[in-house]
Amino acid sequence: MSVETDRLDQRRDHQAAGTKGPILEEFSYDDAIVRMFSLATVVWAVVALLVGLVVALELVLPQLSAGLEFLAFGRIRPLHTNAAIFAFAGNAVFAAVYYSTQRLCKARMFSDLLSRLHFWGWQAIIVAAAATLPFGITQSKEYAELEWPIDLAIAVVWLGFFGVNFFMTLLRRRERHLYVALWFYIATIVTVTVLHVFNNLVVPLGLFKSIPIYAGVQDAFMQWWYAHNAVAFFLTTPFLGLMYYFLPKAAERPVFSYKLSIVHFWSLVFLYIWAGPHHLHYTALPEWASTLGMVFSVMLWMPSWGGMINGFLTLRGAYHRLTTDPILKFFVVGITFYGMSTFEGPMLSVKSVNALSHYTDWTIAHVHGGALGWNGFMTFGMLYWLLPRIFQTKLWSTKLAEWHFWIGLMGILLYIVPIYIAGLTQGLMWRALDSGGRLANPDFVETVQRLLPFYWLRVLGGAAYFGGVVMLLVNFVATWRTQPAKYEEPVYAAPALGKTYAEPCQQTPQMDGVAPWGEKLAGWASLDWHRRWEGLPVRFTVWVVIAVVVASLFEIIPTFLIRANVPTIASVRPYTPLELAGRDIYVAEGCYNCHSQMIRPILAETKRYGEYSKPGEFIYDHPFQWGSRRIGPDLAREGGRQSALWHLRHFEDPEALTPGSIMPEYAWLLERELNFGTIPDRVQAAAFLGAPYSDEELASAEELAREQARQIGEEIVKQGGPMGMEDKMVVAMVAYLQRLGTDLFAPPPGAAPEAPPAESEGAPTELPETETPVAASENDTDTAQLSTRSSSDD
Amino acid sequence: MIKEILTRIDATVSAEAALLLFFVVFIAVSWRAITMSRSASERRANMPLEDGVRRNGHA
Secondary structure, eight states: OOOOHHHHHHHEEEEEEEETTOOOOEEEOOHHHHHHHHHHHHHHHHHHHHHHHHHHHHOGGGGGGTOOGGGGGHHHHHHHIIIIIIIIHHHHHHHHHHHHHHHHHHHHOOOOOOOHHHHHHHHHHHHHHHHHHHGGGOOOOOTSSSOOHHHHHHHHIIIIIIIIHHHHHHHHHHHHSSSSHHHHHHHHHHHHHHHHOOOOOOESSSOOOESOOHHHHHHHHHHHHHHHHHHHHHHHHHHHHHHHHHHHHHHTSSSSHHHHHHHHHHHHHHHHHGGGGGGGTTTOHHHHHHHHHHHHHHHHHHHHHHHHHHHHHHHHTTTTGGTTTTHHHHHHHHHHHHHHHHHHHHTTTTTHHHHHTBBBBHHHHHIIIIIIIIIIHHHHHHHHHHHHHHSSSSSSSSHHHHHHHHHHHHHHHHHHHHHHHHHHHHHHEEEEEETTSBSSSSSSSHHHHHHHHHHHHHHHHHHHHHHHHHHHHHHHHHHHTTSSOOOOOOOOOEEEESOOOOTTOOOOOOOOSOHHHHHHHHHHTHHHHHHHHHTTTHHHHHHHHHHHHHHHHHHHHHHHHHHHHSOOOOOOOOOHHHHHHHHHHHHTTHHHHHOOOOOSSHHHHHHHHHHHGGGGGGGGOOOOOOOOSSSOOOOOTTTTSOOOOHHHHHHHHHHHHHHHOOOOOOGGGGGEEEEEEEEHHHHHHHHHHTTOOOOHHHHHHHHHHHHHHHHHHHHHTOOOOOOOTTTHHHHHHHHHHHHHHTGGGGGOSSSOOOOOSOOOOOOOOSSOOOOOOOTTTTTOOOOOGGGSSGGGGG | OHHHHHHSSTHHHHHHHHHHHHHHHHHHHHHHHHHHHHHHHHHHHTTTGGGOSSSOOOO
């Protein structure tokens, strides 16, 4: 389009706004939907924190789950994280988006019906999460645990209801420019959709079970690309949008630097996407990807602090109100925690720091600084600002809000300080070597015991924070009750937008004696094309999509090429049918919430757990189970370390076998029957995804499973254990655990046995020198017999 | 054929290209922000404080 037509349009625009007065359109805002999302935010905050308190207590009082499977830590920790992220933070984001978008666009939401569908659909999804996770229905991917039918519902509600409603509102807006908060919302909606879809590509096995199409390294990579960017685009960008809108509102002054906010936005969107691999340092992920993740994470620090400074400086001149206004207090602390988390994040992504911090509680302290401080306090500040406005009354008690602030702040500190100490203690104890070069703390449980006082302080901190939220709930309900008998519905007026437009003050450089292409170049360089598409949501969105997708592809394509690059290990064979069944129980129980299966190439680690993990060992792992923390020891080379009976007794009562253990008891694994009938389908699905089973194996999967179960049952009896275990769930679990990490040392099919490539000195028992069994279907030797430390101690 | 090419590509190129791409984007965005006129940025910054002209009721 030429500059000339632009100018004409501009004149028309001005005429419309000129002497005759603009043609005004009248409209009102839908605040009822904001009231609904606000209430949901507070209610779910109470629930999420309550579940959080329970899981925190379970780590100090493991008997709290009382042997009830749906209360076990591995099952309800995902409930806590999902409730905090998607129920509490999610509803807060929606309240912010619905309130601010209407006002920034000078338009009511496109469809009241879509708004309601969005609200009720989202609450139904949360209820579905609460009704499935405690029952072991899970994909076992952190923050993407929900099974595929719920995932489909999320896609419909997020994009079909929320996304459509939001973008249609943008298209019908009466304000030419998209304020920066809206950019952040656009990035949120677009990116979360992309992340959600690609991380949840699964093969369904019935309504309640699915297997991801990715395996091992690829699956891990996709998962952490997702999880990292979920933090970025669910817990950061929408809250930045919230900050850029509600902070000026509360401070009653414009954002300090709009220009800085532009740089903040684009740098953040562009950098965040690449940083995911920092969750996988020293793992089987390729070196270049993890270095890329580190470099981009460190660079992220700049825009993040740009945003923080912008937030703080927006408050300049309003600081005197800080003493009397709890809203500003919440915002100041919220932004401070944003700054702290975004400094700490890049630091944790530096490999040498990560070597110490990864798998420890340090990460837990880090996320709680972010979640309780940044997400929580920004939400509370917004809610206290919103309450009088959406309920058209006065806040019931400013004093109570003030109390909420102080008890909440104390709660955060009481949570994170002890957990930082716990994390450091853990990391240092795990890596400590004595003067002889041996592990200083060879018994894992010693390190666990050392943490318990800090875990108790965390419970206290969590309780204080929870107390604060109860105060918010009280204040909310009390304010609500003083609402007017009938809400006033203010009518606003604004002119409709002309069809085309150019920046009124825009100057295109006038040049004489310059070649036409030079003039064009200068025109392009003045970047008014950018200003124009900034005013156009469609093109703006396209650019965000390009930024996100291009950046993702840069990482994902090479990672998928490593299918070719993952060195295959001849001796790594698919799981036997029974092991697959055991693995499914492992997934359903959420053992990954406490146990990693990824030994890093770090001296103290190979001493403790054995030879470090190789990418080729995970090619049949759908889903991967590398985990992200070690409340318990790594299990990547658990196979053969203990006897079958040891595992059985350990599941029955971990404390009895390992005094001081905080692992929950799984006694019902010894009582519940294993469903052999579903095994053939499960093996078929594994074969479909590339596991090379023979036709015989596929045809007789159930018999193979029963045979292996019978052997393990016999072995348990031989070791002095109970009879009749061969049809219980525990045999499947034992079969799986005994297989873990043994393939690497197994002779390749058809070759003579050879010595293992490396040995682990610090391990309680050494791996056998010869003949570690492969699949039981192939080899009659039983893994469990090879263990030494065993039933003799009970 | 394709597979051969793909395995031959050194993946580290991807990392370097990523870095380059970012710097190009960063410079373009910063340039655009810096060249934005003061009045334009002020108008945008004031948007949250101007929630429309009400037709009825009190402001």
